[in-house]
Amino acid sequence: MRVRFAPSPTGYLHIGNARTAVVNHLIAKKSGADYIIRIEDTDKERSTVESEISILDDLRWLGIEWNEGPDQDKGHGPYRQSERDDIYSEYTKKLLQSGHAFKCFCTNEQVEEDKKEAQDQNKPFLDRCRNLTLDEQDELCAGGQFPIKFKVPEGESIVFDDKIKERVTFNSSNIGGDFIIVRSDGGAVYNYIVSIDDALMKITHVIRGEDHLSNTPKQILIAKALNLPIPEYAHLPLILGSDKKKLSKRHGITSVDIYRQEGYLPEALMNYLGLLGWSTESGEEILEFDKLISLFEISNISKSPAIFDFQKLKWMNGGYMKKYPLAEITDMFIPYLEKAEFDVKSMSREKLENIISIIRNSCEILSDVAKPAAIFFNDINIPDDEGDALLNEDYSKDIIKIASEIILILNEETVLAGLIPGIKEKTEHKGKKLFHPIRAMITGTLTGPELDLAIPVIGYDNLKKRIEYCKEKYC
């Protein structure tokens, strides 16, 4: 068994394509199949090497491994369609000679008109050049540049058993008429060369997005005309945005690269993508890789499209983060602390791990760490809007005043036992009315780690600074 993922390098790795890559990977791992990466860079205008590099990089980050394809150096590949023109033109010659394809000399307007007419009369569109002989074609060509089209047979039914959609039936008269396989500039077109490449690369199972479902009959016709094997197909339902339109940037993050930067874990993304449109019998959702593979079954994938739920991905990511031992998760957080310009290097490892152990639970993604960490890294913290509003309350001002007195008679050893109980005793506040102003005073914000844990780590000197700052600002 051999599967493939065939991205076109016209941008970053999109979350929808990543899902396709993940499903292929899961299937490959499960069945021990070969995984081939093929770069579909036939669109010369839009393809760039930069996107190829970044797509491959993102795939590696996700944990996807392939046996054949770019940079894998196993004696195969690189499998770039742009480097296979010779192969395609051989097949084009065959098609031309066998009468399965023809050059079309119609103008754009001509075709448009003919199509419209066919449509109005509810008849299938037949290209007016389709019956030209080879000689006639040569004559008309006369050194000019014209597209080559595939001659679609009339009234042939094309049936295939999709692994997800089950039996799908098309009629050849109904797939839009003769279609272009080679552009007038000589470049072969996607729908044409996938058939060739999949056959030549001995792909047994084509697993791809549903947007290719109605391309499939064309590809089957080409394979038949060329006497090439036809693979099994599995068409994954599309991933949609919250408005049920195809997932795009305006819905949120669609680039795998950005998820990486924001501090999502690859295993969480893989888990989420694998689970989209699919579920386990037990209902378990956080599935470590081995379990994901052993349980994954392509025939269980839903037929209907799924809306991408950013919140659930986040939740799942948080679940994975909780599983890491302190030392490891600390290492993972460090780049994000440095990015937030905290002075990590001059801090002892012990204190750093201490901080992480206090704040890790309030993080669902790695970049969440910046906010709670500020409590410990900054000397003082300017209150945010909520904190500021609270500290302007009269009872908060009382607390600040009292704190500023109490802090003077405390020291590093006594501050934990003395500060909050001392304020409580003097003000007789308790619960929220006691803790929230204190929290705002020493952290600048209303949410964060347990104060009893935070206070010893912030340390006496900084606490004093913070209290004095608030006294000046609010009292």
Add this chain to the structure above:
RNA sequence: GUCCCCGUCGUCUAGGGGUCCAGGACACCGGGUUUUCAUCUCGGCAGCAGGGGUUCGAAUCCCCUCGGGGAUGCCA
């Protein structure tokens, strides 16, 4: 327009004729824990697109309508 695919809580889904007055998860709301927020934990809200059939019985089968998505000459 035509063809193809799809339609269970807000979202991801289980369920494929009786065990479903439809189960789980995210989100949301409420209780408990935390002298505070969060975490954690317990509980709640909420759905079979609509209409016809078939059947003793339909979320499950059939038809129609509606809705969404995709493809339809030089994107993949």
